[in-house]
Amino acid sequence: MIRSELGLLDVDAIRADFPILDRTVRDGRPLVYLDSGATSQKPRQVLDAEREFYERHNAAVHRGAHQLAEEATDGYETARATIAAFIGAGADEVVFTKNTTEAVNLVAYAMSNAATAGEELSRFRLGPGDEVVVTEMEHHANLVPWQELCRRTGATLRWFGVTDEGRLDLSGIDDLVNERTKLVALAHQSNVLGTVNPVREVAERAHRVGALVLVDAAQSVPHLPVDVAGLGVDFLVFSGHKMLGPNGIGVLWGRRELLAAMPPFITGGSMIGVVHMDHSTWADPPQRFEAGVPMAPQAVGLAAACDYLSAIGMAEVAAHEHALTEYALKHVAALDGVRVIGPAEAEDRGATVSFTVEGIHPHDVGQVLDDRGVAVRVGHHCAWPLHRRFGIVATTRASFYVYNSFADIDALVEGIQAAQRFFGVAPAR
Amino acid sequence: MIRSELGLLDVDAIRADFPILDRTVRDGRPLVYLDSGATSQKPRQVLDAEREFYERHNAAVHRGAHQLAEEATDGYETARATIAAFIGAGADEVVFTKNTTEAVNLVAYAMSNAATAGEELSRFRLGPGDEVVVTEMEHHANLVPWQELCRRTGATLRWFGVTDEGRLDLSGIDDLVNERTKLVALAHQSNVLGTVNPVREVAERAHRVGALVLVDAAQSVPHLPVDVAGLGVDFLVFSGHKMLGPNGIGVLWGRRELLAAMPPFITGGSMIGVVHMDHSTWADPPQRFEAGVPMAPQAVGLAAACDYLSAIGMAEVAAHEHALTEYALKHVAALDGVRVIGPAEAEDRGATVSFTVEGIHPHDVGQVLDDRGVAVRVGHHCAWPLHRRFGIVATTRASFYVYNSFADIDALVEGIQAAQRFFGVAPAR
Amino acid sequence: MQLETMYQEIILDHYRNPHNKGLRDPYNAESHHINPTCGDEVTLRVTLAPEGDALDGSATVKDVSYDSLGCSISQASASVLTDLLIGKSVDEGMRVLDEFTALMQSKGHGEPDEDVLEDAVAFAGVSKYPARIKCALLAWMAWKDATAKSLATEKEGAS
Amino acid sequence: MQLETMYQEIILDHYRNPHNKGLRDPYNAESHHINPTCGDEVTLRVTLAPEGDALDGSATVKDVSYDSLGCSISQASASVLTDLLIGKSVDEGMRVLDEFTALMQSKGHGEPDEDVLEDAVAFAGVSKYPARIKCALLAWMAWKDATAKSLATEKEGAS
Numbered sequence A, B: 001m002i003r004s005e006l007g008l009l010d011v012d013a014i015r016a017d018f019p020i021l022d023r024t025v026r027d028g029r030p031l032v033y034l035d036s037g038a039t040s041q042k043p044r045q046v047l048d049a050e051r052e053f054y055e056r057h058n059a060a061v062h063r064g065a066h067q068l069a070e071e072a073t074d075g076y077e078t079a080r081a082t083i084a085a086f087i088g089a090g091a092d093e094v095v096f097t098k099n100t101t102e103a104v105n106l107v108a109y110a111m112s113n114a115a116t117a118g119e120e121l122s123r124f125r126l127g128p129g130d131e132v133v134v135t136e137m138e139h140h141a142n143l144v145p146w147q148e149l150c151r152r153t154g155a156t157l158r159w160f161g162v163t164d165e166g167r168l169d170l171s172g173i174d175d176l177v178n179e180r181t182k183l184v185a186l187a188h189q190s191n192v193l194g195t196v197n198p199v200r201e202v203a204e205r206a207h208r209v210g211a212l213v214l215v216d217a218a219q220s221v222p223h224l225p226v227d228v229a230g231l232g233v234d235f236l237v238f239s240g241h242k243m244l245g246p247n248g249i250g251v252l253w254g255r256r257e258l259l260a261a262m263p264p265f266i267t268g269g270s271m272i273g274v275v276h277m278d279h280s281t282w283a284d285p286p287q288r289f290e291a292g293v294p295m296a297p298q299a300v301g302l303a304a305a306c307d308y309l310s311a312i313g314m315a316e317v318a319a320h321e322h323a324l325t326e327y328a329l330k331h332v333a334a335l336d337g338v339r340v341i342g343p344a345e346a347e348d349r350g351a352t353v354s355f356t357v358e359g360i361h362p363h364d365v366g367q368v369l370d371d372r373g374v375a376v377r378v379g380h381h382c383a384w385p386l387h388r389r390f391g392i393v394a395t396t397r398a399s400f401y402v403y404n405s406f407a408d409i410d411a412l413v414e415g416i417q418a419a420q421r422f423f424g425v426a427p428a429r
Numbered sequence C, D: 001m002q003l004e005t006m007y008q009e010i011i012l013d014h015y016r017n018p019h020n021k022g023l024r025d026p027y028n029a030e031s032h033h034i035n036p037t038c039g040d041e042v043t044l045r046v047t048l049a050p051e052g053d054a055l056d057g058s059a060t061v062k063d064v065s066y067d068s069l070g071c072s073i074s075q076a077s078a079s080v081l082t083d084l085l086i087g088k089s090v091d092e093g094m095r096v097l098d099e100f101t102a103l104m105q106s107k108g109h110g111e112p113d114e115d116v117l118e119d120a121v122a123f124a125g126v127s128k129y130p131a132r133i134k135c136a137l138l139a140w141m142a143w144k145d146a147t148a149k150s151l152a153t154e155k156e157g158a159s
């Protein structure tokens, strides 16, 4: 992949792979897509891989002995190996889910299933007196399932606070993560603040007291080189649709021996050992956690997305986004009346910039931007408690990816200024 | 759609829409695809609709205020309305899941969640002394989740037997479905026997004793006109991939007032009312049951599949398959040494023909067929207890759809004879 | 630039100078509504005056007051609501609500009845932006809810 | 017609006339394996004879007997297994198992060592058909399991 100045990727070459980026919106405005944090666009290569599966190899995987079924199974399992390699994992440690949300729920429900099962599952068991620890910056997907797990089992939910700068407040870690802690669940990268959390440090403390650690990597795997071994955690989850892949596929990675010991979540076909009318036994992982006909074409598409990102190089992706983040922090935060929620520096920070504009509601900021072709997200971004923490209801969020350039950020800045003029809050210059 | 003689569809015209059916397997043999019971092939129209979504309208639905997000949301909700209309339901009664299996688990887990919740959910609550009733012909997807629900709650699982002819044995219904029964779950059409069950009759009995009724329509919605109001049930589930639609999408239909009262299953973003660190409330259905970024492109693809089937006409689809079934029952069952498992007559019976061949294991039958380009499924087809009921380990299953013709069945019959010759069990003629 | 189709002058005026904002006593019932996608909130109070003996659809909407947090559209629509509904009977108010809801669901193709909707016709442009319809309806849903509560409380009291 | 690459004459012979089929006493350990996709089963018994004092890898596989339900490939492979392993030491048997497993995973590209695998080289063609590999390995996994159990039981007894 050719690079231009400033450590940036050759965005023009990349954009040529994304048909949607050529379209216009709102009466002919070129699209400036700054909502990749919600979902990314998909390159031709991913769409082609999925279609090729449907048009040449489609069959139910792991269920047939005919040639199409063999090819489909091979495509599915090869995709698993590619995706596993992308995060430094073994293929048998990668479970396909429909998205990050299901992956988190899988672990949470497996733990409640363990609570009604025998002694052999005590490692996953939770009850009154036990604690689950999350953070105040979690996406609802990594918060509500744990609230519900605690409700079902009688365990207690506790959480790390967030500093004014938008960093995890680790000052109380030794109290918060203690002998009663059974699991710590935290985001690798915040989908609002951009903050990259010191996962390794938290994991070390958690392991010292015997707790399991789950990392929500929905916003990190797409943007940073992630190596599960290096992170030192037990479970890691992410979604395909945020990393150039198809919708409808996500990943749970889990340490081999944990998956082997863990009870299933969704039950049905293809995850069983034997089935009698009155009882059943389970297959080994990853099959144990993949009941029903899986999303094989989407797995193949996600593998193509991994290949696409690997061809660019994840270090290059991260460097590109770092440059964009520095540029955005500089130019957006410099606007009068604009307050960036999240770290002011680009270190340990991803390419997500959330902000408020004094005197204009985020919905109205977003509307003016949309009118100019600039697509951002407005609202609480499924991180309502985090917004409450900062005393605000909502923010406007711009999030960047491989196909974004400095020019896109210029368009954002001009759009914010236009909103200020339109609503009559333009600062005198 | 033009029809040829015998009430059959114009298969040549239909096949032209399915690129994969043109391919050859095993050294140039034309593909004869008789495994639609496992998963169907997809017409160009479905693949095009999905791709058009990705290339023109892709965004996270229900989460943005920009034009792409509006278009994506509109596409997703229009798809929901189309799919709902296809089964005679209201759009707000249709919940998207990843497949049938998840849809069954959704109801089963909602019921265990109700068991740890307050009095207002007593309708869904289950405990020791309560009973859940299934049948001996269920797919594992409609059996194992209920075993697990009973394990979690202390309720008892009971089941209808199957007659030698492969029909549901209703003789004990008044004993089996009684005041202790909380839920009856049964297949609309068996994926092995082809049997279409008298769902309405069972539902009437269940409702008389106050039990809920869930119908596994994975094998009926693709093949028969299905009207949820006419069936008189409470929940109905099916998968997109078996009805010309994409993988990774399924449907739970539920009666409006039940969905409104039911607690959620998977929790996370977009299914909430408000979220605080220590508690959350839920959105109304269907959103309550759709946590996370959904599979919008697949929903659009499934709607295109419904449109495709509606253009043919579901009555015509059923008539076509009825003719194929009669033809197959006549010619396959007539072979020496072949035993069809399931009703011998095509009445109340779908286009699935499972059989054993004396002296040849189903795997070996399947291999010979595969060698000739005929793709069938072998094994227990995720209905292991049913096979045990018939004293067999496995069967060979041929299942038909809109793109199959009499010629495909002739190829099946010749293949079975070839297997008999190859393994030296050919009856003297 | 299509912005003006959504942000009509009337809307911006109500947004900048909202009418009847600030909670007032006494009231029959209060309701609190939240837009779960953006967190916007409204708390709205309704005071009804019975026409005859009983409090029913013939009662007069004597007062509507509210407090709210939200975008220009949700603020302006709450303000317009109070202007429109105060002084009308509950039944008339419900008709206005129906008309306004229909306009919001018209995807930009509605032909609003200006006699019924008055200033609220300015929201016609909002109906082209599906993500904003909930903003425009937030206060209206709260009014419907609070009114229903007022009537129900009265019934309970009477029985 | 590629059928013959899978169904070699040797395989069909073993299938039609299986060796050592039928469970025999005495035995050190038994194991029961099921192929969850098709329901095929094998029950297999192992009898070991210690070389010195302890039962370890140097022990001789004195007998292997089995009962099974399954397709031609799984039946033939159980039969070939007994021919190959009876009389060998456990360590030698494990080497044969490794060689056979490697052949099965070779996707049709294996170059089997005929000195080690003897009749089992006939299964080379099966490795081209992923769905059938489990059939060919079923009895071998059961043998591995039963042998491990035999050695473990002995250890428990000794301690």
Ligand SMILES: Cc1ncc(COP(=O)(O)O)c(C=O)c1O
Residues within 6 Å of the ligand: A269, A291, A292, A293, A294, B037, B038, B099, B100, B101, B102, B139, B141, B142, B187, B189, B190, B191, B216, B218, B219, B239, B382
């Ligand atoms: C009758 C029946 N129920 C349930 C299922 C499960 O469907 P899925 O695997 O798409 O969840 C199937 C097909 O596999 C089926 O045939």
Ligand SMILES: Cc1ncc(COP(=O)(O)O)c(C=O)c1O
Residues within 6 Å of the ligand: A037, A038, A099, A100, A101, A102, A139, A141, A142, A187, A189, A190, A191, A216, A218, A219, A239, A382, B269, B291, B292, B293, B294
């Ligand atoms: C940090 C984070 N966690 C979890 C999720 C949930 O992902 P999904 O909706 O794909 O399940 C998201 C995105 O929505 C996210 O940004």
